[in-house]
Amino acid sequence: MRSTGSVPWSLELVTILGLAAAGTLGLPPGAEAQGPPPAVREAVGALISTLESGDEESARFFVDQRLSDAYREQLGNGALEHVQSLQRATREAHGNAGLERVPDGMRLVLTGRERVVLQLDLDQETGRFDRVEVVEAEANGRGAPRSDMARSGERAERVDDHLMALELLGTSEESARAFMNQRMVPGLRANEAEMLETLAAVGRAVASAGMIGLNSAGPYEVLVLRGSGAETRVRVLVADAPPFLIEELTIESGVRDSEPARPVPWEELDAELERAKDEWGFSGTVLAVREGEVVLHEAYGLADREANRPNGLETIYDIGSQPIDFTRAAIWFLVERGALSMDDPITRFYPDAPGDKRDMTIRHLMEHQSGLPNFHHTAADQDWDLTWIDRAEAERRILARDLLFEPGTDVAPSHSAFGLLAAIVERASGQTYEGFLREHFFEPAGMTRTGPYGDDLGHPLEAFATGYGDYGVGEPNIPPHWGPTSWLIKGSGGMVSTPLDLYRFFDTIRSGGILTGEALEGYLTRGSSTGATDRGFLFIHAWAGENSRSMILWSQNAKPDDPQAIELRRRLAATVGARLGGG
Numbered sequence: 001m002r003s004t005g006s007v008p009w010s011l012e013l014v015t016i017l018g019l020a021a022a023g024t025l026g027l028p029p030g031a032e033a034q035g036p037p038p039a040v041r042e043a044v045g046a047l048i049s050t051l052e053s054g055d056e057e058s059a060r061f062f063v064d065q066r067l068s069d070a071y072r073e074q075l076g077n078g079a080l081e082h083v084q085s086l087q088r089a090t091r092e093a094h095g096n097a098g099l100e101r102v103p104d105g106m107r108l109v110l111t112g113r114e115r116v117v118l119q120l121d122l123d124q125e126t127g128r129f130d131r132v133e134v135v136e137a138e139a140n141g142r143g144a145p146r147s148d149m150a151r152s153g154e155r156a157e158r159v160d161d162h163l164m165a166l167e168l169l170g171t172s173e174e175s176a177r178a179f180m181n182q183r184m185v186p187g188l189r190a191n192e193a194e195m196l197e198t199l200a201a202v203g204r205a206v207a208s209a210g211m212i213g214l215n216s217a218g219p220y221e222v223l224v225l226r227g228s229g230a231e232t233r234v235r236v237l238v239a240d241a242p243p244f245l246i247e248e249l250t251i252e253s254g255v256r257d258s259e260p261a262r263p264v265p266w267e268e269l270d271a272e273l274e275r276a277k278d279e280w281g282f283s284g285t286v287l288a289v290r291e292g293e294v295v296l297h298e299a300y301g302l303a304d305r306e307a308n309r310p311n312g313l314e315t316i317y318d319i320g321s322q323p324i325d326f327t328r329a330a331i332w333f334l335v336e337r338g339a340l341s342m343d344d345p346i347t348r349f350y351p352d353a354p355g356d357k358r359d360m361t362i363r364h365l366m367e368h369q370s371g372l373p374n375f376h377h378t379a380a381d382q383d384w385d386l387t388w389i390d391r392a393e394a395e396r397r398i399l400a401r402d403l404l405f406e407p408g409t410d411v412a413p414s415h416s417a418f419g420l421l422a423a424i425v426e427r428a429s430g431q432t433y434e435g436f437l438r439e440h441f442f443e444p445a446g447m448t449r450t451g452p453y454g455d456d457l458g459h460p461l462e463a464f465a466t467g468y469g470d471y472g473v474g475e476p477n478i479p480p481h482w483g484p485t486s487w488l489i490k491g492s493g494g495m496v497s498t499p500l501d502l503y504r505f506f507d508t509i510r511s512g513g514i515l516t517g518e519a520l521e522g523y524l525t526r527g528s529s530t531g532a533t534d535r536g537f538l539f540i541h542a543w544a545g546e547n548s549r550s551m552i553l554w555s556q557n558a559k560p561d562d563p564q565a566i567e568l569r570r571r572l573a574a575t576v577g578a579r580l581g582g583g
Contacts, residue, residue: 039127041454041483044099044108044120045388047132050083051090051110052380053393059083061392068128089134090116094380105131158244159221162236166223167212168373170404171203185245201251205232207404207412209374213534214384215470220248226532231561261570269296269575272568277301280564283468284538284556285311287499288575292549297500301558303465304476316449316457316464316496317555318479319539320531323495326437327418329509329523330425331366333440336519339428342366346420349427353399360407362424365417371403372414377488385489385533386453386473386482391423394487415492422491433490445508450497454484457496464496465557469536477535493531499553502541506551532560540569544577552576 043066050062063072063079072079093110100107105121114137121131162183169175176199180189188195205225206212209232213224223234237248264272269288276282283301287294299311334340342363347353353360364370376397381387389397398416405412422433429436434452442450451457456464464478474481485494509515515523524545532538538560543551552572559565 039124040122042388043122043127043129045483045486046390047108047120047129048097048110049387049389049393051087052094053389054087054091055396056080056084057396058393059087061390066128067132068123068126068130071128071130083132086118086132086134089137090118107135154242155238155240155244159236159238162238162246163214163221163223164378166202166234166236167206167375168402168404169199169203169206171200171207173200176200176203183246184249185239185247188246188249195249198249198251202232202234205234205251206374209413212375212384213470215534224534231566261567261574263574264571266290266295266575269572270298272571273298273300276564276568280562281559282556282565282568283311283558284465284554285313285315285317285499286552286554286572287503288552289503290550294503303557304462305466305468306476307462309462311465311557313500314449314463314498315555316459316479316498317539317557318453318467318533318535318537319495319497319502319555320533320537321415321493322497322502322531322539322541323490324415324418324492325541326441326495326505327421327425327491328366329441329515330433330436331362331421332515332519332523334425334428335362335522336515336517340424342522346424349424350395350399356403357399357407362421364407365414365421368411368413368417369408370414370417370420371405371407371410371412372398372416372420373401373404374412374414374416375488376401376416376419381488383473385493386486387488388483388486389488391426391487391490394419394490395423415489418492419487419490423487425491434485441505441508441514444514445501445504447497447501447504450501450505451495452485453479453482453494453496456480465537465555467533467536468558469560470534472535482535493533497539499555502539502553503551506541506553536560538565538569540573542569542573542576542578548576550576 046062046066050058050066060080062083067075067079067083075082090110092114093116097111098109100109102119105119108118108120110116110118116134117136119131119133119135120129122129165179165183169179173196176196179199180192180195184195209225213226215222215224219237221236221238223236225232225234233252235248235250235252236246239245239247266288269286273282273286277300281301285299286296288296297313299313299315301311303309303311303315331340335342340362342361344362345358346360346362346365347358350357360370365372375384376394377384377387378397381389398420401416404410425431425436426433431439438451441447449457449459449463461476461478461480464480466476466478468477479496509520509523512520536557538556539554541551541553552575554569554572556565
């Protein structure tokens with residue numbers, strides 16, 4: 001999944017609510033440790049998403065879904081214009097946010113090139129607003145001279161634009177040459193052949209990435225690309241002066257699984273994992289199945305270092321991109337019951353889809369042949385996993401993106417494709433994505449510890465493993481503190497589970513308990529998968545293919561990028577005759 005190396009501003013307001021306002025918002029004692037109620041998080045997140053988008057469609061959706069009946073009646077025919085005026089008023093105020101309790105409600109403080117304060121009156125039971133108004137607006141919100149702020153903001157926007165262009169680079173020489181000529185200083189363009197090859201390597205790494213992350217390292221921005229057994233880091237240095245061109249761009253590749261790994265003998269699995277825990281700090285839960293029989297189910301290391309609480313067999317972890325399998329199963333379920341056809345064009349659900357996407361089918365989306373770019377975040381999304389956007393905004397972004405190739409003519413992984421498939425599940429079934437999965441898969445399989453971010457699933461917070469990664473969100477850094485799953489990643493991420501719950505899912509599916517015939521055969525074409533986040537979690541499902549009754553599932557909450565961790569998971573995958581792919 002895509003993550004940044006800084007705390008997302010749309011989640012800072014959740015922290016402010018949780019730590020400072022819990023007692024004044026009518027929350028029960030101790031709720032400040034868990035953050036605000038879901039209705040508050042979701043409503044304020046939807047407001048921020050609408051303000052960021054700036055488009056009429058989002059404003060109209062916000063009027064219909066987020067304003068109370070009384071407020072809409074008060075605004076009359078001017079309701080849409082009121083929300084659009086809020087979008088215009090906050091256009092230069094995106095960057096940081098805070099939520100304050102005041103005697104007559106709440107105030108949302110947005111600070112970017114400008115500082116804007118909005119007065120909010122929210123019905124927490126319905127999640128609808130009775131009031132959203134601008135009460136303060138300043139041209140110099142951060143106290144710096146406006147000319148300096150403009151320069152600083154312009155460079156930041158240019159950096160984001162360069163990084164986004166790298167993600168959409170493609171693998172052709174034409175796209176690499178255009179990037180080089182438009183975005184790099186003349187000195188970098190001097191050795192043209194070498195730079196074109198470097199950019200081609202970046203394009204290949206992006207195309208095969210199952211997860212894209214972004215970190216800062218001194219003056220550099222580092223794009224981290226993980227997938228297909230490799231990690232690639234692209235270091236980018238942007239000039240401090242206009243036109244803010246790229247002064248340095250280098251690429252480093254990590255461990256690849258091109259060489260066969262040495263399997264861990266089944267009888268030595270526990271000893272190998274204990275050794276990994278003692279020698280370099282492996283931490284997680286592992287379940288191993290040999291020819292249909294569970295031969296290992298053990299936990300290692302700590303779920304919470306501060307509390308010295310160990311991981312357990314039912315400890316709940318973030319599972320990265322593993323929900324792609326849930327989405328695939330949901331689509332096959334609908335196909336088997338006649339609600340969908342694999343060859344349905346997406347125009348069945350999106351009759352106004354742009355011309356380049358009108359021939360795109362469900363099959364193209366499922367089989368990585370859609371041509372859609374890998375992700376659909378924008379430079380305005382401060383966290384490329386957690387920043388809240390709703391389904392309508394995700395659909396708008398996905399369908400508006402330029403394709404990498406004509407549908408059906410090439411293959412490239414796309415998390416956005418599975419986001420669109422999740423939206424189609426909702427449109428075809430009339431249920432929410434999470435509700436559909438729970439009714440048709442999780443409950444039949446007996447999965448009680450699987451669900452979305454922002455939800456404790458009825459378990460105490462101590463049931464969740466803390467993530468120890470490049471950065472964290474909330475104290476402790478656990479998925480219930482990350483806010484509701486955004487449609488930036490819904491369908492391809494944003495969920496939690498345990499190795500045991502996921503074994504129940506796979507075992508129920510493979511036994512023919514939910515899918516049968518062509519649907520079961522179609523689902524089983526997918527093999528091993530990995531999924532990780534920069535918040536410290538990694539999930540692996542290793543199995544050799546549809547005829548194999550052996551598998552290993554494991555979750556980590558620390559050191560997912562350690563070279564010894566990478567080598568360990570290659571060896572565990574080899575134990576079941578699998579090679580790891582991107583998630």
